[in-house]
Amino acid sequence: MQKNKLLFLIFLIGICNIANATVVSRIDVKGNQRMDAESVRILSDVKIGDNVNSETINNVAKKLQSSGYFSNVNAQLNGNVLKISVIEAPVINMVTIEGNDEIDTDDLKKEIKTKERTSYDISVIGADVQRMLTLYQRKGFFGTKINPKKIDLDNNRVNVVYEITEGHPTYIRDIDFENNKKFSARTLRGEILSREHAWWRFMTQFDVYDEDRIKYDQQLLHQFYMRNGFLDFRITDAKGEFTPTREYYSVKYTVDEGNQYKIGEISIDNPFEDVPTKELLKILTVSKKDIYNIDEIDASINALRGAIADYGYAFINVDAVPNKHEDTRIVDLDFKINKTHRIYINNINLLGNVRTFDNVIEHHMPMREGDPFSLQTTETARQNLMRTRYFKNVQMVPTRLADANMMNLDVKIEEQPTGELSGGFGWSSINGFMVDAGITENNFMGRGQIVQIKGSIAQYQRQAVFSFTEPFLFNRELSGGFDVSYTQYKYSKLGGYGYDRDSFSISGRLGWRLTDHWTQSVRLSATFDQNYDLQLGGWHKADLYTLGTNLRYYNLNTNFQQNTHTGIVGDLGASYTGFGGTNTFMRYNADITAMVKFFDDRWQLSTSWDLGYIQSLESDNYIPRVYRYFLGGDSLRGFDVAGIGSRNWYYRSYSLGGLWKANGSTQLNFPIFIPDEYQIKGFVFADYGILGKPPRREYEFNGKPNIIDDDWRTSVGVGIYWNTPMGPMNFSWGWPLKINEYDQEQRFLLSFATQF
Secondary structure, eight states, X not given: OHHHHHHXXXXXXXXXXXXXXXXXXXXXXXXXXXXXXXXXXXXXXXXXXXXXXXXXXXXXXXXXXXXXXXXXXXXXXXXXXXXXXXXXXXXXXXXXEESOSSSOHHHHHTTOOOOTTSBOXXXXXXXXXXXXXXXXXXXXXXXXXXXXXXXXXXXTEEEEEEEEEOOOOOEEEEEEEESOOSSOHHHHHHHSSOOOOOGGGTTOSTTBOXXXXXXXXXXXXXXXXXXXXXXXXXXXEEEEEEOTTSSEEEEEEEEEOOXXXXXXXXXXXXXXXXXXXXXXXXXXXXXXXXXXOHHHHHHHHHHHHHHHHTTTOOSEEEEEEEEEETTTTEEEEEEEEEEOOOOEEEEEXXXXXXXXXXXXXXXXXXXXXXXXXXXHHHHHHHHHHHHTTSEEEEEEEXXXXXXXXXXXXXXXXEEOOOEEEEEEEEEETTTEEEEEEEEEEEEETTTTEEEEEEEEEESSEEEEEEEEEETTGGGSSEEEEEEEEEEEEEOTTSTXXXXXXXXXXXXXXXXXXXXXXXXXXXXXXXXXXXXXXXXXXXXEEEEEEEEEEEEEEEEEEEETTTTEEEEEEEEEEEEEEOTTSSOOEEEEEEEEEEEEXXXXXXXXXXXXXXXXXXXXXXXXXXXXXXXXXXXXXXXXXXXXXXXXXXXXXXXXXXXXXXXXXXXXXXXXXXXXXXXXXXXXXXXEEEEEEEEOOOOGGGGEETTEEOBOOXXXXXXXXXXXXXXXXXXXXXXXXXXXXXXXXXXXXXXXEEEEOOOO
């Protein structure tokens, strides 16, 4: 009975609604200026002949208001006529941002949705303000205020101005830890990125409160404890609070360290009969009784993948399954190797490259359509593309095809400007005060070509260079290019050189890769010199035509954050100068540098050797002094530039140079009390070298014998390395240990270092 009453009531309501509904015979629109009436009718979602009631009329007003085109909407029914009255929202003529210093205008505009030639919408502007405030809060500027202003113009147009008052950044006063028993608060502070505020951190933002960085710091803490065997480590609370004065933030982490575990039994679940399990166990980087270290386990997984790939099984997954024994604090490890079906690449789709040619991108990708799909190869391709610096972001998106062992790969590319306008100034012990400027385009016309124009003016040297490089000559793995340069050497007053030189050079070069670590290059050059030798007097013309080749070995494992390396870099070269020029000789050179990083990659020990030999092919075996070898300064610290070697008995301050050299250095780089983010490290070194004798013609001058020697020199010293925004610099103090009385000393040396 109750059910019948309810159905009857619903029926009566439906009858009443039908009775109250009106059939629309006409829709009138007024107040519209830019938008035509028919477009307004379409937006209202009501047509002639529709049944409408009061609820429908309200929905019409809501839909039109939410479209964003109108600042006010009124809809009402007059008989059978639906009348819609609108006031159109102003059109935005210009959007500007004022008062921002800490965040670039372009970065702020990426966050706002208010655009020129769109309708003015106060709700959108409010959302824009919140997004920009979020950016400022991430940089620690919590006191930032943004006031959006509307400036009315004629023809229903407005300008929108976001007035920003940035205030001051909110620094972190202290970082505390609670319940940490195994590691001190000082140790844990060193493992995270955030820092407590200090006046000398003015060059970084790590002491400014940033909620995103605090979340990242939690990941760093978790990784640190997992590297030290604490598998059950948890952060139970992480919060930042204003100090009572609201000038600083206090950050506090509450941790639950758990127990430290050591590794017990290690096993490998190997499904491949032709892959010896004993051999796989040998390549693991973890051992029984070691403290559990997640980094070493990841390294073992990568080693297993590589070793099994050598047997032809490239498509595998390896999982390290831990089995914890809480009573003994031992964790057994079982490395499970899982077979996967071989999947092939169907299509490679390049998306987003508006400027860069497809073939330039393809050259940097080690796979092609039809090749087996590999996540490792895909990641290698992504890193290769990012290293070109043509792109701001590269995403590799694989999509599996249904019912097929095929994969489509979308390469989503976000391009960025590749031109650089550089300039700077500095000072060094070798060249004095320096000013340089240059223009470089690293992706010329989208073809991957490199074009560079640069110049420098220093106290003892001036140079202008034009360079062009084609990285894929003839569409092959062959780089080619040419260089044109003009250099003035004002060395007659610098150290022991005693000569000036004006040199114009033009050269062409080719280079190619032999293996993953070996490359070779060939260079053909023509050099036209005007040389002034203090000993000989007057200017002398020299034309040099040279053909040379160079083999380079490069195999470094680099920690880019610490700028430390493990590995070897070496060069071996030979060149012939002649072909009808004024001088004919062979030049041979070899240099090698070996490095090893240790103590959390913060320390580095390196040793290097540099060998050179010049062989004259002329009857008198004479080589002009400007082309000989000199040692001192950067090459032998503690001694002046060209400060050692044979001397003229009259011009005792000037070195005669040598036809061969052998010099080396052993150096230990180590962190000092300054935080790592400043990239300042100390070092100690020992340098050693020997400079060969000059040509026999130089053994005497005006009938009197010159000072001729080929003795070893050694020195030791200390220094500071600073990787500045303008480039790496070395400040060193050296003390000669083995020195001759006529050698020139230089205890302090400021030089610009070379980065690998």
